[in-house]
Amino acid sequence: MYNRFSHVKLPDALAFFSGKRLVPIMSAFAMLGISVVLFFVWPVIFSGLVSFGTAISKLGFAGAGLYGFFNRLLIPTGLHHALNSVFWFDVIGLNDIGNFWSSSGTKGVTGMSQAGFFPVMMFGLPAAALAMYHTAKTKHRKQVASLMLAAGFASFFTGVTEPLEFAFMFVAPVLYVVHAALTGVSLAIAALFHWTAGFGFSAGMIDFVLSLRIPIANQPYMLLLQGLVFAAIYYFLFRYLITKFNLTTPGRAEAMDEAVDAASGAEEENKFSLMAAKIYEGLGGDGNVTSMDNCITRLRVEVKDMAAVDQQKIKAAGVPGINIVGTNSIQVIVGTSVQFVADEIEKIRRNISSR
Numbered sequence: 001m002y003n004r005f006s007h008v009k010l011p012d013a014l015a016f017f018s019g020k021r022l023v024p025i026m027s028a029f030a031m032l033g034i035s036v037v038l039f040f041v042w043p044v045i046f047s048g049l050v051s052f053g054t055a056i057s058k059l060g061f062a063g064a065g066l067y068g069f070f071n072r073l074l075i076p077t078g079l080h081h082a083l084n085s086v087f088w089f090d091v092i093g094l095n096d097i098g099n100f101w102s103s104s105g106t107k108g109v110t111g112m113s114q115a116g117f118f119p120v121m122m123f124g125l126p127a128a129a130l131a132m133y134h135t136a137k138t139k140h141r142k143q144v145a146s147l148m149l150a151a152g153f154a155s156f157f158t159g160v161t162e163p164l165e166f167a168f169m170f171v172a173p174v175l176y177v178v179h180a181a182l183t184g185v186s187l188a189i190a191a192l193f194h195w196t197a198g199f200g201f202s203a204g205m206i207d208f209v210l211s212l213r214i215p216i217a218n219q220p221y222m223l224l225l226q227g228l229v230f231a232a233i234y235y236f237l238f239r240y241l242i243t244k245f246n247l248t249t250p251g252r253a254e255a256m257d258e259a260v261d262a263a264s265g266a267e268e269e270n271k272f273s274l275m276a277a278k279i280y281e282g283l284g285g286d287g288n289v290t291s292m293d294n295c296i297t298r299l300r301v302e303v304k305d306m307a308a309v310d311q312q313k314i315k316a317a318g319v320p321g322i323n324i325v326g327t328n329s330i331q332v333i334v335g336t337s338v339q340f341v342a343d344e345i346e347k348i349r350r351n352i353s354s355r
Contacts, residue, residue, distance in 0.1 A: 027328050046082050053086030057094060064112050065188025072180035076169060076323075087113035100198035103216040110216055111196030115223055116187030117203035121159045123227030124182060124234040126152035128175075129164055131238035136251025143318050144251035147335065151320065154297075154336045159202025162297045163335035166321030172247040175238060182237075186230060195222040250320065272337065275317045276344030279332055282313035286352045290328075294342040298323075299332040306330070 052070075056063040067087055074080035088097045096113045099105035129148035136144040151163035168175045190196070197220040199207035211217050242249055283289050283301055288309070291302040303309060311322055314332060321333040334341050 030327055049079060049082040050086055050091060053083050054092050057086060061188050061191035064116065064191035065184040067113055068116055068187030069180050069184030072183045075165065097198060100216060101200065101214065103214055105216055107216050108194030108196060108218040111198045112191040114198045114203065115196045116190035118197055118208055118223045119186045119227035119230045120183050121161055121203040122156050122205060123231040125155045125161055125164045127231035127235040128238045131235045131242065132167065132249045135239055135242045135249065140251035147250060147318055147320065150335050150337060157205050159199065159204030159207060160297060163320050163333060166323065166333040168249050170321055172249055175241060175247060178237065178241065182230065182233065189226060190223060193222065195219045197223055272340040273344045276341050276348060278317035279314050279341065280345050280348055282310045284308035286349065292345065294338050297333060297335055297338055299334060299338060299342060301330050301332065303328050303330060
């Protein structure tokens with residue numbers, strides 16, 4: 001009987017399952033195994049977080065403070081969404097966001113799990129950005145200024161905090177714990193004094209202004225006064241901790257030196273193309289990148305071999321942070337200019353493929 005595989009030599013067959021071709025196969029099996037495990041583990045984790053959220057939701061302003069603290073603390077893992085569902089949505093009947101916007105709750109109470117985020121996102125984090133700019137090395141300040149200005153504006157105007165938080169989340173975790181604690185304090189204060197406002201997207205200026213017309217909002221302008229106080233706290237506390245413990249926030253690490261030198265010699269070139277080239281090179285280039293897309297603040301990249309990724313080279317492009325989310329998945333936090341960088345990388349990939 002004819003065997004259509006009889007002509008395939010053993011070395012050729014083995015070669016198919018070796019080297020670069022073996023990596024995606026092993027990754028697929030690894031992810032399949034992890035998926036099976038998470039099918040049983042995730043319901044337990046989710047139920048635990050829901051039970052925890054239910055317990056602290058009964059503690060009044062102290063519960064709001066605990067929620068704010070753990071909301072920020074869980075962000076690196078993505079588990080904050082499970083906790084958010086308890087307070088913001090109708091998992092246990094709170095539905096804080098829905099009740100606020102329909103004005104069907106209790107004035108001064110409904111919105112307590114949202115209001116305290118406004119002083120942090122509109123004032124605290126932009127002030128932290130200013131502190132990181134002022135503590136950056138002089139030769140790096142121009143680059144850090146553009147980064148922090150864009151990230152600070154995104155936080156203030158829209159409530160998108162990822163570009164700022166990822167700028168110090170992993171390089172200076174002590175600052176992130178302080179940020180989480182201050183967020184908890186902010187929510188507790190707003191809840192204690194019954195100052196309420198709400199958001200549909202996030203706690204930025206746009207949502208704050210929109211929430212002013214909701215009848216159930218209670219003394220929302222006091223959140224602005226609270227925000228000014230928190231701006232001062234964030235600025236001086238971050239500046240003190242960065243200098244006291246020599247934390248490597250943006251502009252203080254030696255990895256940025258190469259980027260500054262390159263930028264000074266190419267002032268006339270497109271800054272996004274320079275950044276894109278540096279990031280793509282750090283990712284391992286065309287030989288290592290298998291796919292790439294982006295969301296509002298980050299590049300989402302699939303690579304063949306994570307060992308081929310040079311994180312220091314990527315950071316030298318001036319990005320706020322890097323997040324490895326899987327064996328072959330990496331996210332590069334760029335900020336609100338991510339679309340421009342993504343477009344430049346796409347040009348690089350097209351140019352290489354057309355050769």
